[in-house]
Amino acid sequence: MNQGLVIDNLCHRFHTENGQTVDALNHLSLEVPAGQIVSVIGASGCGKSTLLSLIAGFDRPTQGEITLDGVSVVGKPSPDRCLVFQSPALFEWLTVLQNVAYGLKRQGIPRQDRRAQAMDMLARVGLSGFEKQYPHELSGGMQQRVALARALVMRPRVLFMDEPFAALDAQLRQQMQQLVRSLWRELGQTILFVTHDIREAVAVAHRVVVLTPRPGTVKAVFPVPGSMENREAFLHTDAYETLCAQIGDTLFDR
Amino acid sequence: MKTRKFDPVGWIVPILVIAVWWAVTRFGIVAPYQLPSPQTLARVLVDFATGWYGLTPYAGTMFLHLWHSLYRVLTGFALAVVLGLPLGFATGRVRLLRRLFDPFLGLIRSVPGIGWLPIAIVWFGVGEGNTRFLITLAAFFPIYLNTMQGAAGVPDLTVRAGRMLGARGLTLFATVIFPAAFSQIAVGLRLGLGVAWAYLVLGEVTGVTEGLGAVMTDGRMLGQVDIVLAAMIVIAIAGKLTDWLLCALCRCISPTVRKGGRNA
Numbered sequence: 001m002n003q004g005l006v007i008d009n010l011c012h013r014f015h016t017e018n019g020q021t022v023d024a025l026n027h028l029s030l031e032v033p034a035g036q037i038v039s040v041i042g043a044s045g046c047g048k049s050t051l052l053s054l055i056a057g058f059d060r061p062t063q064g065e066i067t068l069d070g071v072s073v074v075g076k077p078s079p080d081r082c083l084v085f086q087s088p089a090l091f092e093w094l095t096v097l098q099n100v101a102y103g104l105k106r107q108g109i110p111r112q113d114r115r116a117q118a119m120d121m122l123a124r125v126g127l128s129g130f131e132k133q134y135p136h137e138l139s140g141g142m143q144q145r146v147a148l149a150r151a152l153v154m155r156p157r158v159l160f161m162d163e164p165f166a167a168l169d170a171q172l173r174q175q176m177q178q179l180v181r182s183l184w185r186e187l188g189q190t191i192l193f194v195t196h197d198i199r200e201a202v203a204v205a206h207r208v209v210v211l212t213p214r215p216g217t218v219k220a221v222f223p224v225p226g227s228m229e230n231r232e233a234f235l236h237t238d239a240y241e242t243l244c245a246q247i248g249d250t251l252f253d254r
Numbered sequence: 255m256k257t258r259k260f261d262p263v264g265w266i267v268p269i270l271v272i273a274v275w276w277a278v279t280r281f282g283i284v285a286p287y288q289l290p291s292p293q294t295l296a297r298v299l300v301d302f303a304t305g306w307y308g309l310t311p312y313a314g315t316m317f318l319h320l321w322h323s324l325y326r327v328l329t330g331f332a333l334a335v336v337l338g339l340p341l342g343f344a345t346g347r348v349r350l351l352r353r354l355f356d357p358f359l360g361l362i363r364s365v366p367g368i369g370w371l372p373i374a375i376v377w378f379g380v381g382e383g384n385t386r387f388l389i390t391l392a393a394f395f396p397i398y399l400n401t402m403q404g405a406a407g408v409p410d411l412t413v414r415a416g417r418m419l420g421a422r423g424l425t426l427f428a429t430v431i432f433p434a435a436f437s438q439i440a441v442g443l444r445l446g447l448g449v450a451w452a453y454l455v456l457g458e459v460t461g462v463t464e465g466l467g468a469v470m471t472d473g474r475m476l477g478q479v480d481i482v483l484a485a486m487i488v489i490a491i492a493g494k495l496t497d498w499l500l501c502a503l504c505r506c507i508s509p510t511v512r513k514g515g516r517n518a
Contacts, residue, residue, distance in 0.1 A: 056418060058414055077418050078418075079420045081418075082419070087411060089412050089414070090415075093433040102416075103420055106421050106425065106429075107420060
């Protein structure tokens with residue numbers, strides 16, 4: 001039953017407030033095998049956010065099916081599928097620890113256990129010692145780490161990341177990408193990583209899916225060679241530059 | 255949260271005012287029936303509270319009147335909270351309900367609170383009823399409007415985060431929407447309590463027998479400016495104390511609510 005996430009023939013059409021009809025997605029099919037990281041990349045406005053919103057269950061698609069390990073998840077938000085948003089969207093009135101433990105509390109996990117699990121996850125994202133702070137006391141990068149820990153602690157079957165590092169500076173982004181890779185090595189977390197940054201898409205994923213402009217559908221899939229363990233070294237090779245250039249050519253129709 | 259430091263500069267103006275006040279009464283520039291001297295007023299105030307000197311007909315009755323006034327403020331304010339919070343959340347979160355209620359409430363709000371006094375007297379009688387009606391009416395609007403704004407302003411992403419982490423229905427409301435809106439609600443509660451005290455005086459001067467507003471009206475008619483001023487001071491202190499208690503309560507509910515009412 002460990003098929004991972006399967007998106008089959010997804011179409012989505014919605015109406016804007018001024019009465020326009022927008023075709024956001026057009027027969028999009030995509031698979032995220034269990035235990036892998038798949039990057040989705042596309043020009044802005046290609047329906048990436050719509051796609052995530054549909055998979056997370058916040059909206060229902062006009063047509064098509066989304067299954068997680070063989071079970072339909074359409075229109076059902078659940079801690080099975082956790083999202084890390086573009087902005088941290090933390091609960092400002094809760095401490096860092098309470099933020100991370102929030103989802104566990106909803107599942108009725110006893111206080112001691114959820115505290116232990118939250119502390120463990122905070123340590124993994126490098127935030128030990130900050131558990132009593134409030135979100136506004138942290139920097140943007142640290143807030144995004146809290147958001148990551150808050151999602152990961154649920155041990156979701158798929159984790160979605162919606163341009164999670166777009167608001168961070170270049171150096172911090174690289175650190176965060178490194179963090180994603182090391183978390184994957186430790187937890188084997190299945191991740192769907194949405195970005196508009198080609199280099200980032202390659203740096204964190206086993207394969208890169210390129211979407212067409214709106215209405216979005218899959219244009220091409222690029223496997224990233226080598227294992228995640230050797231990814232750091234791969235990022236300094238010519239093969240990496242060539243792959244990025246190739247993806248860029250496909251993305252921009254060059 | 256910063257603790258407020260003692261700032262001696264802030265005391266300069268009050269001390270100057272009291273000095274000038276003392277001077278104009280001491281040298282007969284202002285007649286005592288218009289403005290008693292600071293030391294007289296201080297004695298009247300102590301007498302009002304304790305009855306030690308028997309200076310005015312109101313000696314020793316302060317707590318009786320304060321209790322009546324406080325009771326009116328708190329019941330009127332509580333009623334405004336009971337009405338304002340649910341309605342604010344309903345119109346803030348549900349577009350249809352906002353379209354249904356908000357224009358009507360806006361219409362009512364455009365009548366100044368004081369403008370309700372005559373009709374309130376007709377409907378609820380002079381005294382108790384119209385006072386509480388005016389307090390509730392006046393306190394309702396800041397509470398309702400701020401709750402609506404706070405509830406409508408909860409970011410979609412925050413609500414989504416809550417749903418994603420497994421909260422729905424009442425749990426989602428209690429653990430995400432309410433706390434996210436609360437700093438704005440706290441602003442409304444404080445404003446509401448402030449106007450509750452203002453409208454208390456308005457209601458009480460129109461004819462109740464017990465209450466600080468009644469003391470002020472009687473004092474004026476009896477030509478006892480000292481007790482009028484004493485009652486004003488008691489109202490100011492009571493208003494400040496209740497505001498302080500409300501703030502403390504708000505901080506218990508949500509630790510990130512600052513004194514200013516915004517999220518720190």
